[in-house]
Amino acid sequence: MTPYLDSHREDASRRDWQHILHLDAMLLFSLVALSTLGLFVLYSSAGGDDQLVIRQCVRLGIAFSAMALVARLRTQWLARWTPWLYGSGLLLLAAVLAFGDIGKGAQRWLDLGFVRFQPSEMMKLAVPMMVAWYLADKRLPPSPGRFLIAAALIVAPVLLIAKQPDLGTSLLIASSGFFVLFLAGLSWKLLGGLSLLVGAGAPVLWHFMHDYQRQRVITFLDPEQDPLGAGYHIIQSKIAIGSGGLFGKGWLNGTQAHLEFLPERSTDFIFAVLGEEFGLLGIIVLLVIYSIVIVRCIYIATQAQDTYSRLLGGSLAMTFFIYIIVNTGMVTGLLPVVGLPLPLVSYGGTSMVTLMAGFGILMSIHTHRKLLPT
Amino acid sequence: MRVTIKDYLFESRLFMQRSVQALVFAALLIAVLVGRLVYLQVVAHEHFITLSDDNRIKILPLPPNRGLIFDRNGIILADNLPSYRLEITPEQIHDMPATLDGLAQLIDIRDIDRKRFDKLRARTPSFKPVPLRFHLSDEEVARFATDRHRFPGVDIVAGLSRHYPHGSLAAHALGYVGRIDERDLQRIDASNYSGTTHIGKVGVEKTYEQTLHGSVGYRQVETNAEGRVLRTLVRSPPVPGENLYLTLDAELQHIAEQAFGTHSGAAVAINPETGGILAFVSQPAYDPNLFVNGIDTETYQALRDDDDQPLFNRALRGQYPPGSTIKPFVGLGGLEQGITTEHSHTYCPGFYQLPGKDRRYRDWKRSGHGTVELNSAIAQSCDVYFYDLALSMGIDRLHSYLSQFGFGTRSGIDISGELPGLMPSREWKRASRNQPWFPGETLITGIGQGFMLTTPVQLASATATLSKYGRRMTPHIVASTQKSDESSLTPVANDPMLYIPIEQREHWHAVIEAMHEVVQGKHGTARKAGKGAPYQFAGKTGTAQVFGLKEEEKYDAAKLEERLRDHSLFIAFAPLETPKIAVAVVVENGGSGSAVAAPIARTILDAYLKMPETP
Numbered sequence: 001m002t003p004y005l006d007s008h009r010e011d012a013s014r015r016d017w018q019h020i021l022h023l024d025a026m027l028l029f030s031l032v033a034l035s036t037l038g039l040f041v042l043y044s045s046a047g048g049d050d051q052l053v054i055r056q057c058v059r060l061g062i063a064f065s066a067m068a069l070v071a072r073l074r075t076q077w078l079a080r081w082t083p084w085l086y087g088s089g090l091l092l093l094a095a096v097l098a099f100g101d102i103g104k105g106a107q108r109w110l111d112l113g114f115v116r117f118q119p120s121e122m123m124k125l126a127v128p129m130m131v132a133w134y135l136a137d138k139r140l141p142p143s144p145g146r147f148l149i150a151a152a153l154i155v156a157p158v159l160l161i162a163k164q165p166d167l168g169t170s171l172l173i174a175s176s177g178f179f180v181l182f183l184a185g186l187s188w189k190l191l192g193g194l195s196l197l198v199g200a201g202a203p204v205l206w207h208f209m210h211d212y213q214r215q216r217v218i219t220f221l222d223p224e225q226d227p228l229g230a231g232y233h234i235i236q237s238k239i240a241i242g243s244g245g246l247f248g249k250g251w252l253n254g255t256q257a258h259l260e261f262l263p264e265r266s267t268d269f270i271f272a273v274l275g276e277e278f279g280l281l282g283i284i285v286l287l288v289i290y291s292i293v294i295v296r297c298i299y300i301a302t303q304a305q306d307t308y309s310r311l312l313g314g315s316l317a318m319t320f321f322i323y324i325i326v327n328t329g330m331v332t333g334l335l336p337v338v339g340l341p342l343p344l345v346s347y348g349g350t351s352m353v354t355l356m357a358g359f360g361i362l363m364s365i366h367t368h369r370k371l372l373p374t
Numbered sequence: 375m376r377v378t379i380k381d382y383l384f385e386s387r388l389f390m391q392r393s394v395q396a397l398v399f400a401a402l403l404i405a406v407l408v409g410r411l412v413y414l415q416v417v418a419h420e421h422f423i424t425l426s427d428d429n430r431i432k433i434l435p436l437p438p439n440r441g442l443i444f445d446r447n448g449i450i451l452a453d454n455l456p457s458y459r460l461e462i463t464p465e466q467i468h469d470m471p472a473t474l475d476g477l478a479q480l481i482d483i484r485d486i487d488r489k490r491f492d493k494l495r496a497r498t499p500s501f502k503p504v505p506l507r508f509h510l511s512d513e514e515v516a517r518f519a520t521d522r523h524r525f526p527g528v529d530i531v532a533g534l535s536r537h538y539p540h541g542s543l544a545a546h547a548l549g550y551v552g553r554i555d556e557r558d559l560q561r562i563d564a565s566n567y568s569g570t571t572h573i574g575k576v577g578v579e580k581t582y583e584q585t586l587h588g589s590v591g592y593r594q595v596e597t598n599a600e601g602r603v604l605r606t607l608v609r610s611p612p613v614p615g616e617n618l619y620l621t622l623d624a625e626l627q628h629i630a631e632q633a634f635g636t637h638s639g640a641a642v643a644i645n646p647e648t649g650g651i652l653a654f655v656s657q658p659a660y661d662p663n664l665f666v667n668g669i670d671t672e673t674y675q676a677l678r679d680d681d682d683q684p685l686f687n688r689a690l691r692g693q694y695p696p697g698s699t700i701k702p703f704v705g706l707g708g709l710e711q712g713i714t715t716e717h718s719h720t721y722c723p724g725f726y727q728l729p730g731k732d733r734r735y736r737d738w739k740r741s742g743h744g745t746v747e748l749n750s751a752i753a754q755s756c757d758v759y760f761y762d763l764a765l766s767m768g769i770d771r772l773h774s775y776l777s778q779f780g781f782g783t784r785s786g787i788d789i790s791g792e793l794p795g796l797m798p799s800r801e802w803k804r805a806s807r808n809q810p811w812f813p814g815e816t817l818i819t820g821i822g823q824g825f826m827l828t829t830p831v832q833l834a835s836a837t838a839t840l841s842k843y844g845r846r847m848t849p850h851i852v853a854s855t856q857k858s859d860e861s862s863l864t865p866v867a868n869d870p871m872l873y874i875p876i877e878q879r880e881h882w883h884a885v886i887e888a889m890h891e892v893v894q895g896k897h898g899t900a901r902k903a904g905k906g907a908p909y910q911f912a913g914k915t916g917t918a919q920v921f922g923l924k925e926e927e928k929y930d931a932a933k934l935e936e937r938l939r940d941h942s943l944f945i946a947f948a949p950l951e952t953p954k955i956a957v958a959v960v961v962e963n964g965g966s967g968s969a970v971a972a973p974i975a976r977t978i979l980d981a982y983l984k985m986p987e988t989p
Contacts, residue, residue, distance in 0.1 A: 137380075139380055139381075140380075140385045140388060141388065179396065182392060182396065183389060183392045183393065183396065184389075184392075185385075185388040185389070185392060236429075238414060238422065239422050239425045239426050239429065240426070241411070241414045241415060241422075242414040242415060242418055242419055242421065242422025242423075242425075242426075243419070243422040243423045243425070243426035244415055245415050245416070245419045245423070246415060246416060246419075255426055255429070255430050256426055256429065256430075261429050261430070275411070275414075275415065279415060280411055280412065280415040280416065283411055283415075284408075287404060287407075287408070291404070294397075294400060295397065298393050298396070298397055301389075301393060302389065302390055302393055307380075307385060310386075310389050311389075314389070314392075314393055314396065318396050318400070321400045321403075325400075325403050325404070325407065328407050329407065332407065332410045332411060332414060333410075334406070334407070334410055
């Protein structure tokens, strides 16, 4: 017998609300907790701007709805549409480079007349889906030849997005593809070779970087060299976090944030506001909730019944982690400034919908399981 | 076709294994992150707290308002006027030339403004604002206000600016303030001057800098990242500078300055009772307002290179041979030291010869004065009488007696920059020229020529001392100070610095009588100047040679270029019995003392004695 058999025999005990709504309670509550904490920090960073908080609430509503919607889609259905999604995404990326709107100095948006659309957001999900789809019916771990094909599937959209230029998103998409390969059991030899390749490729990458991207790397290496220019963000956010101490200055009392020393304090640098006002304690609480989300997602992936779901679920979980570590690493001065938001806490639209759609996929994986005969 | 056989159990275990590895990887990175946070928030917490406070708390200086200067009747001589200046903080400007060009479209910015700005900018730390324009008009302020958002780092600052409402009146006494420069910074307490842009450069403004300046205050403020002040946390108000009331009489000063006409020279009028300066003239003068915010190069060069030297403070720094004005003091010395008597006779044939020498020392009157005694010698200014007396006294006694009147030393007047003049002596000549003293030099010292140099301030002070029978006051121009929040005045202490010992009052009386003869006697050299005076007064003319004439050469003023003409001097005090004013006048290249200097002195005396009495 194969797992593809549609047995439709579901355990009566599992017919609770989680399965009716296709939601996972633990994941859902953790995400709600994160969003709530995020709203509090946002209210403070926005200086009591109700409008900003209300807009964020609306976005959260849309994002959670997107999650609930995606959670209803069967993974088999998703798998069937994966190549189409990926292919059209690739085409749209090419279209963005050709006809896209320029916003904030980068071509990311495609104006379809009725809606402005960011194809790179779609690819955040499409790339791991595609790699997982490609490997799902192959023998694992993948052979070097198949690894090369999978790598090509990742590199093509990553290059197109990096060209926009959007370093943060291309990095995320590259890592989501990489995690599929890693979870599929890519041999350590190939992993070693891959890291050597990246190391050797760094100078080449430097050559192709835009000036502002190079500046970010230079600034990361030595923020003090330009304290009022490019290094200002990092220095000020370190001051904000460091001055917060163990217990923080208290909600709405962060001087760095409220006296406007901290740039981008509602978006990419909101973690510094949390650190300043709630201290190490507040950050630990946030990190604990994030950890619960990640561990729960990995658990869901391990419980998945087909390779596609497993690889996709695991990759989405790890991509979520990459989001967190890149943002917090940047704000604390461990990593160069890469424009990535802190998931579910930073103010921002499209990326949150994509992110929650990813959690929708995970919930779908978990709630559409069929009981295996034991 | 090869059929792929998938080993589900193996793949499931492989996935489980890899998931655990991924979680370990994530846990490691989170551990690094937490380590970093512990470092930032626990280990280096104090450091960042300090930085955070530095970020938001700034200390802003509150500069004190400079004290005002009034004349003795409360007429304001130095004032503070509200003014707007445009300041640029270079640190906050990304493209300075573009910013300046942009500003130039709104506000009149001349090349000199830019040059001064560049100069100031080069020696100011970049976080400190540098002024670009002063005294903006209301219209300019309004134009900038509408476009302000285009110019971050550019601000309009309201402040007070020093103003001298009477322009050049008493300019050499008042001096002026100017921007603080590096030399000033070395002699002031920089923290007391934070926020202050100007400092007294010369004159009373400089001498009384500490009193006028006051003490700086502070404001501790919370600012945002752009440096905009959000609220004041602590405020410690500044102590304003004290006002100064001068002994100077603005009206008398004006009359005295006018009396000079186009002549260059100096006049100092002193109240002999107190030593207070009543008028302090150095002509020509300049408008001190030009210097307040930095004079432009062309104007400055014009002033500096002017042949009449308007920037030269003649009253304080002009060192002139006193000429015959020294004769009353020499005569008094002869009487007091017992070398001569009031009625000793000397015959004047029109020249004098040292015993056994051929050289003839001329009298100004070629035909000679005949037989003279002290009274007629002073009244007619006989040179031969004083050649003879000086020779009998010798340079040592001459030096010691005249020195008591302050000749050769700074008078100690409270206007900065005074020069000491010169009262020659054997020691001085040995030290400065490594030569012995020659008797001929004693002769010409007796008539105020040769090495001897005096300033108008010294002459006026000596005349005042003589009029008060040796009671010598330090000349001073500031009468009292006034704290800004008090109406009462605090007088500046001024006790007599010296009583010249008196052998016989009659000697002093005789000399003063002789000076009375000069102006109001039948044969006095300045009898024209004394004509019709409704009061009795004493005076003495003097003519100081600008260059020496040969023995038989006759002085012909008309033939000489004006610049080589003799200086005209006159000293006087009035009224005779109860002196209220002593004056010394020097008119450069004026010719004889009686012709030019005496009438100016008379004008000053008349004007002052006509004024109502002030306590």
